[in-house]
Amino acid sequence: MASRKTTIFVIIRTPTFTLNAILRKVDDVSFVLTALKMNGGQVLILCEWPKATFDPQEILREFTFLRKLIIANSNLTRLSTAFPREMQFLEKINVTGTKLRLLPNDAFTNLRTLRCLDLRNNAFEEISITVFDVSTLKDIYLAGNPLRCTEDVAWILDSSEGSAASRVVDKDKLLCATPYDGRPLVPIVEIIVTLKEECKETVCACELIYVVARAGKLTQRQLIAFTSVNCSYRGLMEMPEFLPADTTTLHLSGNKIKDLTPLATNPAYKSVLDLYIDDNLIESIARLEGSDWLDRFRLLNLRGNKLTDLPTYALENALLHNSNAANLYLGNNSWTCDCHFTPSFQDLLIRHPNIIKDINDIRCAFTSDSDNSNKQIRDLTRTEICISSNEDSWLHPLDILNIILASLIFLVLGKLLYDYWSFKKTGKLPWIVAKIP
Template identity: 30%
Template sequence: MWKTLSILLLCLLLEPSWSRLAEDITYSSLDNCVTDHCFHQPAEACPSPDSKCRCRKLPYCKSAAVCCNVNKFQLTEGLACANISGNGHVESLHIRNASLDILNVEDWRKLKYLRYMTITDGQINSVVGEFAKHTIVSCLNLSSNGIVNFENRSLVNLYNLSFLDLSHNNLSDVPRFKKDGNITLDISANQHMLCSNLFDALKRTELHFSNINNSFCLFARTFHWFNTTETVPLTQVIGTHKLRKDCRKNCTCEPSRLDLVSGKQATIAVAVNCSGQSWTSLPSPLPPNTIALNVSNNNITSLELFSTDSSYQNIRELYADNNQITSILPLEGSQFLSSFAVLSLRNNKLKSLPTYIFSNILDRNNYVRYVFLGLNRLQCDCNTAKVLKVWLLTKQKNIPDFEEIYCDNMDMKVIDLNPSKLCQTQQDWTDYIYYIITIEVVLLVGLIAKVVYDYCVFKTSGYLPWPASKMPKLPCDWLCE
């Protein structure tokens, strides 16, 4: 009997433990219900269509719930009837097919234990409000809802956020959020996403991207206008952002424009600014696809790298004002010279300007090319006055500052040079050679005329004029007798 009582007592003591063990067997670990960083349930997990409550807790995932096919009123009612919005300890929630138009995140402040929040496959136009401070949500999935915009501070209090899925929406910008660390972001299938806004987001936060091969953004064909846009792979944006971070010390590398090549993906061209560094030579190498280079306000003396460095072959704009450059001859035969759009060499040490280097290039009518040469002081001579001055006047459209080019050996602008004064030389006897030749020709003609006249007089009157009669006979006179 005592043995039987002992067994019964032991069973009573172990019953709670068996109950808890059975509960643990019945409920899976929440982490086992979380896939791809977030909690996501199929449509089969939804409450039955006959159920009056549109939300239910899941028997196979502890502290998890799902709501389906709801509007704002039905969602509020479903959370209450499933004991989710009250004292229900829910850490993971998936809402499917919600027609809310506006999602106010302040409505979720009561769910203080919520770690995984998923709202998918619905119709939501915008997200407003602000999550409560110290909200512990680490994963937020708002994919496939057609969301157009977020209020500026909607997500700023999600300090624990590590994964944000905004795929398959209509966003043009990335919402702001505060995060001391990395955030994985999925923005795939947002057809209106602007690359400029992605650049800004990358500056604000350390981002990593999910589904990167299916993510694209819109970039302007030209510099600042979005009249026409092209689709650019997200990898290009990330690469350009990395280039910004890894840009040469004391330089800045910024996206400049979109390069379109037939048969290839569009690429983002880069503008490099290394001005004001007191450098004596051009920087090398340049980042890939550098299209504009600004090295103004340095002490650079030569442009030799344009002919020898392959990283300079894509440059279309060079700004090298206020340097010590003495010659443009290194540009002759370079790729830059045949395809440049802007060449600015103002206030350098140029002493001559070989016009033949630019003549063929500037004569092409494909598009206007600009050359800035003002505040250079050339060594002026007769050729400068006769050739360069005329050339500058004919190229006014291409050389806007042609009136600011001066002479170093005289206080005068090149366009004010007077060839008649500048081309005079010191006179010697050779300057009179033409006069001497003219006089000799006149004397010769006069002599021939006199001989002809004397001959005619002799034939008609039979005697020679006095000067001819006094002349001694010559051996050849018989020819005239």
């Protein structure tokens, strides 16, 4: 043994063939094996188990009087079979500090005296409730595993007497893995289950995106949930009247919605920060003017609707006071390009290039009789906006006024120079100056 760098400590009062049998099952016995006769029963401790799998049927069948089994600190990843029926005295199983992540659903079914199961600090991402279907099992420990918080672990919420969840001793210490790293498992699963029930009242798909913990005790009420609801391409004529609680992102793309009024009037939209309502039939956003929603939105996608104009002053005011505003999409609409609307709209686009993300797609409506048809609004000049193509530019009143004013300026300057020259030459003041008393 010494030549193979194997350490084995044996204190045993069972027949020698039992120890020899377990050693024959392992090709490389680079683990510490201790078998102790304690309190009239038997304890088996396996440290640094050398294999990725452990076969209870093969390894433990001859340990018929075993009462406690401990497997610790190893690279074990899987139990390949259920525990054998012959182990009729086994009361406690500790598998801790390993990489165990897979168990047969019937792993412990044959154990008629099992009372305590400790699976802490392993690599379980999910555990089927059927694993705990052992009538004698009283205490279950699961903390320290990277459990996925999904609907599949909803059984943990069942607090009824005798349920598997009621036997999980360290339920309050269970934490979620990605994407809710470090968040308490039970309240997260409560949120997921509640979300599923509320989502049934809609025609949408719902997903819990992220959870932020408030200061204090981590319960469901101390968690801020961010939920995404996808109602895209559902043939909706109106915005949904009901949304699941804590809906922060709402997708309504590709429907036939014309009215945005619910954003300003329906309390269901109070938590919506990101709204995707592109490719609908929206003709106006005037109903949002002065609304709380416009002052706190984070993303608004209005691409591909029927917008021709909008209240630029209201939107400008909202963007100045809304610290959340990050993304606004207005492209692929049939925008009016005239002297009444376009100058203020153009100023809005130029002042907020970091928020208005698709500025290159914001163009004048396509019309066959306009030189501005399909041009980028940001790049239009005032002359292009305010002078129509059928007007004779040299007869335009503004141009005539400009010519007259320029002529008067030159006339005044010329008279001033003449009077200065005349005074230097003759010493006489200009006639108008001489007449002034």
